[in-house]
Amino acid sequence: MHFTSEQRLDGDVLERAFTLGGIPGILWTPASASAPAPLILIGHPPLGLHRMYPRLAGRARYYAAEYGFAAATIELPGSGDRPRLAAVDQARADLRRAMEAGEPVSGEVVDALILPLVEQAVPEWRAALDALLSLPGIGGPVGYEGGVISIGVRLAAVEPRIVAGGFFAGSLIPATVFEEARRVTIPLQVLLQWDDEGNDRQAALDLFDAFGSEEKTLHANLGGHTGVPHFELDAGARFFARHLK
Amino acid sequence: MHFTSEQRLDGDVLERAFTLGGIPGILWTPASASAPAPLILIGHPPLGLHRMYPRLAGRARYYAAEYGFAAATIELPGSGDRPRLAAVDQARADLRRAMEAGEPVSGEVVDALILPLVEQAVPEWRAALDALLSLPGIGGPVGYEGGVISIGVRLAAVEPRIVAGGFFAGSLIPATVFEEARRVTIPLQVLLQWDDEGNDRQAALDLFDAFGSEEKTLHANLGGHTGVPHFELDAGARFFARHLK
Numbered sequence: 001m002h003f004t005s006e007q008r009l010d011g012d013v014l015e016r017a018f019t020l021g022g023i024p025g026i027l028w029t030p031a032s033a034s035a036p037a038p039l040i041l042i043g044h045p046p047l048g049l050h051r052m053y054p055r056l057a058g059r060a061r062y063y064a065a066e067y068g069f070a071a072a073t074i075e076l077p078g079s080g081d082r083p084r085l086a087a088v089d090q091a092r093a094d095l096r097r098a099m100e101a102g103e104p105v106s107g108e109v110v111d112a113l114i115l116p117l118v119e120q121a122v123p124e125w126r127a128a129l130d131a132l133l134s135l136p137g138i139g140g141p142v143g144y145e146g147g148v149i150s151i152g153v154r155l156a157a158v159e160p161r162i163v164a165g166g167f168f169a170g171s172l173i174p175a176t177v178f179e180e181a182r183r184v185t186i187p188l189q190v191l192l193q194w195d196d197e198g199n200d201r202q203a204a205l206d207l208f209d210a211f212g213s214e215e216k217t218l219h220a221n222l223g224g225h226t227g228v229p230h231f232e233l234d235a236g237a238r239f240f241a242r243h244l245k
Numbered sequence: 246m247h248f249t250s251e252q253r254l255d256g257d258v259l260e261r262a263f264t265l266g267g268i269p270g271i272l273w274t275p276a277s278a279s280a281p282a283p284l285i286l287i288g289h290p291p292l293g294l295h296r297m298y299p300r301l302a303g304r305a306r307y308y309a310a311e312y313g314f315a316a317a318t319i320e321l322p323g324s325g326d327r328p329r330l331a332a333v334d335q336a337r338a339d340l341r342r343a344m345e346a347g348e349p350v351s352g353e354v355v356d357a358l359i360l361p362l363v364e365q366a367v368p369e370w371r372a373a374l375d376a377l378l379s380l381p382g383i384g385g386p387v388g389y390e391g392g393v394i395s396i397g398v399r400l401a402a403v404e405p406r407i408v409a410g411g412f413f414a415g416s417l418i419p420a421t422v423f424e425e426a427r428r429v430t431i432p433l434q435v436l437l438q439w440d441d442e443g444n445d446r447q448a449a450l451d452l453f454d455a456f457g458s459e460e461k462t463l464h465a466n467l468g469g470h471t472g473v474p475h476f477e478l479d480a481g482a483r484f485f486a487r488h489l490k
Binding site: 194205208209213214215216217218219220221222229231234235238242 | 439450453454458459460461462463464465466467474476479480483487
């Protein structure tokens with residue numbers, strides 16, 4: 001892990017950009033912490049870190065300033081300045097064509113769009129976790145939050161250091177992910193935008209139902225895909241505060 | 246309103262029993278408050294105040310001690326020491342017979358069980374609100390929380406002093422209540438027990454969908470009818486704190 005820049009943000013939060021094996025990432029930490037900070041991995045849709053930065057930094061600064069959490073994110077495969085993934089780009093074009101034509105999106109297109117991302121991203125997040133947890137000032141336990149939900153499901157199923165998940169039920173879900181969800185047993189808080197025009201409400205409810213976790217909470221709110229109410233930021237932080245002790 | 250007893254509880258909370266037009270009730274207030282306290286009306290199933298007391302007092306004490314809210318509840322018609330409602334008792338016996346026989350519960354039985362309760366209880370809660378808001382130390386705005394959800398829906402639809410509702414989607418719902426829900430426009434937070442054996446999950450989701458409110462949040466959790474997780478108490482308090490200012 002190689003730090004490439006560093007700045008102090010309002011609220012006494014240190015933001016550091018890094019690269020790890022050629023993958024860019026950002027780490028936010030409380031600038032003055034007496035004990036190792038719990039860590040939240042902040043996932044995001046494959047739109048590139050630069051475009052996602054305001055939303056990601058807003059969440060991370062709140063976590064660090066109000067709850068003393070460290071937070072980190074990395075660029076997804078095929079996004080930002082990373083090499084494109086030709087098959088995923090093809091699937092995205094197929095998806096767009098189907099949606100513009102008002103046709104149903106086939107399972108093949110969903111699989112082609114999401115599964116390669118999961119396969120490549122999950123080992124990268126785990127490698128980032130190795131590096132992050134070796135830094136001074138960052139301790140376990142670890143939470144994961146945000147989209148792509150299929151990445152979160154896989155991470156929660158295979159990575160024992162992740163002990164709590166804050167998922168956003170807002171992306172296309174391959175059929176195999178519903179099966180995988182049964183193997184997830186960590187506490188979950190799942191956000192669902194009730195009238196998300198680009199999302200299948202019933203599929204989100206079915207996925208929530210499928211999770212094997214004994215503690216799972218669904219928060220459904222009005223508003224479209226990007227209209228998650230501001231108060232869910234603190235509700236998410238308090239969920240993590242209960243579990244990252 | 247006539248106070249019949251008074252005691253000081255841990256956390257500097259004053260609990261006063263009262264009667265109002267022959268209806269027993271309980272009022273909890275922060276013992277030392279500098280400004281008029283917002284008021285939360287705490288609804289409950291028709292099991293009698295005595296049986297419900299531990300749950301109601303636990304909530305009210307938390308609200309008063311942690312958030313400075315006043316809270317109050319009154320006995321429902323036909324419950325506790327109040328005169329029985331013969332038609333409702335008959336409907337309850339019909340309901341029990343149907344459930345023990347594994348038969349579906351007819352809309353007629355649901356209507357007979359719930360609608361007379363709504364008709365009689367709602368004016369009583371409004372009269373209690375008049376009396377409570379005339380006391381020193383209690384100011385508006387007002388929230389309503391708890392079951393019977395059909396009573397909450399009617400109150401939210403007709404009582405302009407109630408500005409936020411924390412509902413529990415856990416009781417039988419007459420068909421007319423879904424229509425009435427469209428006229429509810431105040432912010433809502435709705436609790437749903439995901440695998441509540443005595444409850445119809447789809448009906449609860451349909452009711453959530455029907456509410457006319459622009460801000461409405463559904464919190465679904467695992468556990469049966471009485472298994473609402475402890476952390477929802479604070480989540481409810483924070484919802485009211487956002488709206489009762």
